[in-house]
Amino acid sequence: MMTHYIETKNLILREFRDTDADGIFKLDSDREVHKYLGNNPIKTLEEAEKIISFFHLQYKERGIGRLACVEKPSGKFIGWAGLKLNLGEKEMLNGYTNFIDIGYRFLPSFWGKGYATEASLASIEYGFKKMKYHVIYGAADVDNIGSNKVLNKIGLDFKNEFMFKDSTCNWYELKKENYEY
Numbered sequence: 001m002m003t004h005y006i007e008t009k010n011l012i013l014r015e016f017r018d019t020d021a022d023g024i025f026k027l028d029s030d031r032e033v034h035k036y037l038g039n040n041p042i043k044t045l046e047e048a049e050k051i052i053s054f055f056h057l058q059y060k061e062r063g064i065g066r067l068a069c070v071e072k073p074s075g076k077f078i079g080w081a082g083l084k085l086n087l088g089e090k091e092m093l094n095g096y097t098n099f100i101d102i103g104y105r106f107l108p109s110f111w112g113k114g115y116a117t118e119a120s121l122a123s124i125e126y127g128f129k130k131m132k133y134h135v136i137y138g139a140a141d142v143d144n145i146g147s148n149k150v151l152n153k154i155g156l157d158f159k160n161e162f163m164f165k166d167s168t169c170n171w172y173e174l175k176k177e178n179y180e181y
């Protein structure tokens with residue numbers, strides 16, 4: 001099985017470890033972080049451990065998964081970014097099943113430093129060049145200004161609005177043939 005690892009100017013993207021549970025707890029118990037993610041932050045460390053198990057399952061069974069992001073100079077865990085294979089009806093978005101999706105989720109103290117853009121540009125390059133994917137999709141709540149900005153900045157094209165649970169979301173797509181950087 002291949003081990004995923006990406007390095008950018010300021011960040012290391014590596015596979016999750018069990019010792020990241022405290023970091024995931026901090027990230028996913030934060031109300032601000034979950035504002036546009038269904039407003040349902042986690043409450044226990046056990047939930048954080050389950051999230052990490054799911055990341056491991058993604059690497060093992062889907063060949064790709066979200067990667068832990070570490071700030072290079074400080075060595076601090078800042079959250080996650082990267083690609084995921086959304087599988088089956090349960091993970092359907094905008095009528096799509098079995099597709100590669102780009103995402104990111106950072107601790108608020110690391111927002112506004114360009115890290116989502118930096119991690120995502122590297123993830124797209126990894127997806128097209130290393131993983132040989134043909135198309136990458138992205139989705140964000142219409143009110144999530146930061147995330148919509150990131151998706152536009154990294155070159156995805158807005159396609160349509162769709163409903164996910166009770167939220168209106170924007171759907172984005174980037175085909176390999178339109179990938180130019």
Ligand SMILES: CC(C)(COP(=O)(O)OP(=O)(O)OC[C@H]1O[C@@H](n2cnc3c(N)ncnc32)[C@H](O)[C@@H]1OP(=O)(O)O)[C@@H](O)C(=O)NCCC(=O)NCCS
Pocket residue numbers: 032033034036037104105106107110111112113114115116117118139140141144145146147149150153
């Ligand atoms: C969305 C998120 C990942 C953005 O991360 P980030 O590292 O701050 O993003 P960047 O610094 O790369 O910002 C990219 C652009 O968006 C802008 N931006 C970021 N957050 C913004 C906000 N809340 N309001 C307005 N603009 C914002 C930045 O100013 C930057 O614009 P610029 O290039 O014109 O200066 C971060 O806010 C986050 O983790 N949110 C919680 C989880 C989440 O919502 N994930 C996305 C789900 S779809």
